[in-house]
Amino acid sequence: MTQFEVVTRFAVPPERLFDLSLDVEVHTGSMARSGEKVVGGVTSGGMRLGDTVTWQARHFGLRWRLTSHITAYDRPHHFVDEQVAGPFRHWRHDHHFARDGDGTLMRDVVEFAAPFGPLGRVAERLVLDRYMPRLIRLRNEHLGIVASGTIS
Template identity: 70%
Template sequence: MTRFEVVTRIAAPPQLVFDISLDVDVHTASMADSGERVVGGVTAGRMALGETVTWQARHFGVPWRMTSRITAHDPPGHFVDEQVSGPFRRWYHAHYFEPDGEGGTRMRDVIEFTAPLGPLGRLAEWLALNRYMPHLIRSRNAHVKSTAEAAR
């Protein structure tokens, strides 16, 4: 299992950043480089507790689908999305939104994942995923940041 955190400072209030982070359209735009698109579940707008979305994308030249569910939802402090089905043996992504004391937000992502295929999956984590996944989250967060700061 791999676990990592990414912290992003955003010059916008926590409630706005929370709402934008749950928006399917914002997520899709943030993942444009991988051709990510919605193919099931919530197809537009903001997700809520218990709702699912199925994404289709291409990473490492391989097409994949992942269905995730919002399993915790406590606005504007945090929410969690977890894989229901997809490429990982386990995917858990907790999103935290804390006031920074200056009218902005300290957004913290905590991700835990396990690749499938036992020893081969652990090798894939070590060789590629442990670098690729934090990069993907930082890229997504840069888009969330620009969207929130523009909406402010």
């Protein structure tokens, strides 16, 4: 299993960043490069505790589906999404938000495990350990642009 952390500072209050982080359209916008779209569950707006959403995207030339469930929700401080169906043997993404002066310090803590036992662990080390943090940083970059009002 792999765990990594990405810390990003935003010049918006935690409440705004928390809500945007749970917005389905903001998420799909952040993953436009992979053609991500919603194919089930919550299809628009913000998610809340107990909600599920199924995403479909293309990574490594293959189409993937992942259904995530919001398993913890403490606005505006913390929420968790966990895979309930999809390509990973395990996927958990903790989102932490802390006021930092006039902005927010967001801390993403992601733990995941690829399927296929030893072959999956090789894939984690060779590819996913770099690929997944980069996806989170790209998502956060998009989130910052949306939060600043530059795009919607």
